[in-house]
Amino acid sequence: MYSFQNDYSEGAHPNILRALDMINYHQNNSYGLDTHSDSARELIQEVLEDYSVDIHFIAGGTLTNLTFISHILRPYEAVVSTETGHINTHETGAIEATGHKVYPVLTEDGKLTPDLIRPVLDLHENEHWVEPRLVYVSNPTEVGTVYTKEELENLYAFCKRHQLYFYIDGARLAAALAASEHTHLTFPDMPKLCDAFYIGGTKVGAMFGEALVLVNEDFKEHFRFNMKQHGAILAKGWIMGVQFEELFKDNLYVRLGQQSIERMQPLKEAFEKAGIPLLCEAPTNQIFPIFPDGLAEKINKKYLTTFQCKPDKAHTCLRFCTSWATNEEAVKDFVKDFEEMIKTE
């Protein structure tokens, strides 16, 4: 049964496996203080066109988010997130476990705006309330929408005016960059648009690993103490260094993002042709079509997808996700199958 469930079902890009194999018996400094990690940091700085940022490699997204957020907030400070934000839903209260409230904001499309944040600031007026201090967004969001460069500029300007930090969860950043005709976003924009962000590796060709980029000077000192305290320093840190070296050679990272979006196109077109609506406009490698229940059932008999929600009693919204490793034939087969299914619907 072919799976469109997520973009982390397969291993690593072959370049990565080859590189790991090649240096297997070299002796490396431990804890991320090795030459591969250093070289990966430089490659990323080069792509970002900013050599002042600090970069740390951490094994996963939740671990990155909780280590970062617990580092920058004082005990009474809180995070503002969309209700659908990953930290508010799918991290088992990881942020709260470090002592900080996540304040959820209802949205139409999974995206924060200054107008949605302003009332939160008004509400939190004194020491009986937590102090909102960090604005958290994901780009792309958890419902497949994307922030444009302009939207991020507005958000960051708003944050700076209100003494808020701005952090972008880039678990799938490659897709937001690859969808640049929608987002107008390039790597060099990123450090200008926020105080910190992470470049997701797990979902873009790495076995595991995210590159956290600290832009704001205030975050840099002692960060490794917080990493170690949360178990986020890997003994053999160069394993992540090597992976990001490969991902940042010849623009591989963004190319894998493009490839994951390309794999999605035939599915998207097939759904459009069949008049299947999407939950939100979703220009990346995740889409959320809304099927009549019967059709959803038929699909799930032959393919793995992720249940998203029931928008009404008769319909089911499923998530389809492709990746750099998605098989082109499997996509074609699905389209063929799907066209059969709707015939008999």
Place this chain on the structure above:
Amino acid sequence: MYSFQNDYSEGAHPNILRALDMINYHQNNSYGLDTHSDSARELIQEVLEDYSVDIHFIAGGTLTNLTFISHILRPYEAVVSTETGHINTHETGAIEATGHKVYPVLTEDGKLTPDLIRPVLDLHENEHWVEPRLVYVSNPTEVGTVYTKEELENLYAFCKRHQLYFYIDGARLAAALAASEHTHLTFPDMPKLCDAFYIGGTKVGAMFGEALVLVNEDFKEHFRFNMKQHGAILAKGWIMGVQFEELFKDNLYVRLGQQSIERMQPLKEAFEKAGIPLLCEAPTNQIFPIFPDGLAEKINKKYLTTFQCKPDKAHTCLRFCTSWATNEEAVKDFVKDFEEMIKTE
């Protein structure tokens, strides 16, 4: 400059790289719920001769310790550890960061005994004190000593009599098992000797990953919730599954432990021959020779070792560590070099 600094300077056992390569494009269930992780769990259960234990793979030792300990303790409960215990020194307060006191006990040789724990229990008499609840030991210890099976039996019996949980940090468990002429310890003993332990992969042939074994029924339920909350569930969990599959085929795990000890022998003999005393009796792949300062300096000009302490004004104790990947030639070269150095001393 050849390094004897630690046992995590090189990559992974070649079997592991090969296996990862072979399944690279397979689609796997995420979050450790895949067939490789399941098969690795079964291989470990088989070796332990206990199919009732729960096994979880976690990316590193600190992350394993903090996830486990925060799961089993209630807020006012504390851990008893030797003063040299890894959680008391080298984890940046990771346990305290989850809210729990680590109560340090002074020892001669890095090893806890019932006689050393008893006064701690006597002291903590009521609700003004934390409640000692978990006894933490490492085997081998952080100073290279080992617990025998009999010592562990005594400790566990003591713990059970006093409603204490007993947990063994097995970052280098392979070495304790390989040193069975000293420890009389075999894999099937382990689940009978404690409430939980972990089988370290990082220092024994894996790129990363530890296998936490939960023996006590009370620990099992909801453990994955705590893992996820601490960022300890890897999206591509099968990457660890595959590694432990390989380590637990044909007894590879213990054999790598043996090999790391064998590599140490020539060094040990050279030091003995030269009359260099050791900090403690240390039958595994870590030794702590005490050199006259001048000699230590000479060594450090040509080899990487880890500074341990200054036992007196004129002497320096260094840690030498070998691993499954330590080069036989490099060991021979060192011995030759060393014999030259002491001639001119």
Place this chain on the structure above:
Amino acid sequence: MYSFQNDYSEGAHPNILRALDMINYHQNNSYGLDTHSDSARELIQEVLEDYSVDIHFIAGGTLTNLTFISHILRPYEAVVSTETGHINTHETGAIEATGHKVYPVLTEDGKLTPDLIRPVLDLHENEHWVEPRLVYVSNPTEVGTVYTKEELENLYAFCKRHQLYFYIDGARLAAALAASEHTHLTFPDMPKLCDAFYIGGTKVGAMFGEALVLVNEDFKEHFRFNMKQHGAILAKGWIMGVQFEELFKDNLYVRLGQQSIERMQPLKEAFEKAGIPLLCEAPTNQIFPIFPDGLAEKINKKYLTTFQCKPDKAHTCLRFCTSWATNEEAVKDFVKDFEEMIKTE
């Protein structure tokens, strides 16, 4: 300027001051293990008609909530509360600071129902989500509404069916009991309606102090450890013991609740007569009238009240609060003043 801002502006009921004076030079056991605390516990058990409950005196409401909740929840467990719940708004993230998410539920009238909780349970399906475990309500609520005995019965039955604990914040419990023609609630009902609750003293005649009542057997053991850890054991605990002894003699506690409601009646009638709507039906000592902005301004020039919200651009909702200590003359004066104000409106 007379204040209707809250019900904690004045000192203690005179019986309390007298009792404290009388025993001032007696020697007492410390930490709440004294005869006055014991006798207060018995008086409360008698009124509750339940001698199996455990009772602890804690200096304030936030301290009570955070000590209790951190005691009963495991790390990954969360609280379900209304969005307006005190722990979700006015406790500066105290619950999150102990590591637990507060999941906010939108309501019309500040009251939870099984129908509002059910979707929360459905949403939280596996280890990627926190585990809802405690349902928190206040009676009366933060917007002046009350739960009836029947509503609490339904909630508790629902909670038990779904392995949820049920906890009632009774900061103003006296008012809910005094409004028994609306709530049908009596003291002996309380331990039958929830797993734990607290009887607020601060707002009902005490200088400070709340009586936390633990009904569920599972909560009782080691509770004092958690109290001490949170600084919630007072050295001179009998100071709270004496206060609750007085409050639970001759039904004083409920009588003070009645008196606070009686003081509110003239205000309520005056507003009704003037056609001023209330935010919610509010039968206790807190009401939330919605004034045209100009009128609100006039009121605030002569009286202290608490700003609640702006329901629309032209109106302002203020909180009026009375207490056992509210001066009858002051109420009369307000009514006279108010009638003058609306004449010129």
Place this chain on the structure above:
Amino acid sequence: MYSFQNDYSEGAHPNILRALDMINYHQNNSYGLDTHSDSARELIQEVLEDYSVDIHFIAGGTLTNLTFISHILRPYEAVVSTETGHINTHETGAIEATGHKVYPVLTEDGKLTPDLIRPVLDLHENEHWVEPRLVYVSNPTEVGTVYTKEELENLYAFCKRHQLYFYIDGARLAAALAASEHTHLTFPDMPKLCDAFYIGGTKVGAMFGEALVLVNEDFKEHFRFNMKQHGAILAKGWIMGVQFEELFKDNLYVRLGQQSIERMQPLKEAFEKAGIPLLCEAPTNQIFPIFPDGLAEKINKKYLTTFQCKPDKAHTCLRFCTSWATNEEAVKDFVKDFEEMIKTE
């Protein structure tokens, strides 16, 4: 049975009760933002001869310590304390519960010195260790010894040189000030000798309440947020304001300290006359005589004292504690009784 167990067995100084009674029906601002708290703050600033310090009233010592320490430390920072320090022993891991390690230092007499702290700094060399950041002492200490002004000056100078904060737990500060012939310590010295300290009320005439004095500018901002988060803002804060107003009129605070020491003198002399040694030199209202076991038993049959330790198999060390409320007759009676007891010994 008369109790010499502690200095918090009786109520409040009569001036306090009188003052509370007098203002009982006044309306006050809540949460410590009232005129009594303000006036108490000014009285304390006047006595300290420093109007730049911030002063907060908190209900108890543990709550003060945990609120203060969690406010000033970043997650990976730790406290250095003597092993006998109150936060290391008698606060049920309250500091660890806020995430911070307490690093215990062995001492002869319960007192820290630069020479004892230096090795701790040397040991904690990088991000694998917690970062020592706060030095915590009590004056008087938990074993009845005192720091002189000169010793505190040395400690503070050392702390400043090493980027350490210095905090003095003054649960019994009155006694250290009253023992000024030993300590040379006066109130105006205090803000010059540390970054923060608290003036204990509970053990010096108040019903409850400690005055935390923040000297270091860095600690002041947002402190009330942290207080509220830990349940350390009392709704009726003026109850503590009034108490400290009374304690700081006419030097009452130090006079109560003197009185507690005076009450101790007859006991001390009686023990000296009988050749009973003390655990440490203890010039305040706590002494720790070491009795032959039989004598200790006889004493405990007629008087309440606190067991301290068994220095050897045949002896028992008891704590005797007097207070401002200790009855002069009771002291005389004890001396008479004691002299009888030793006759028959």
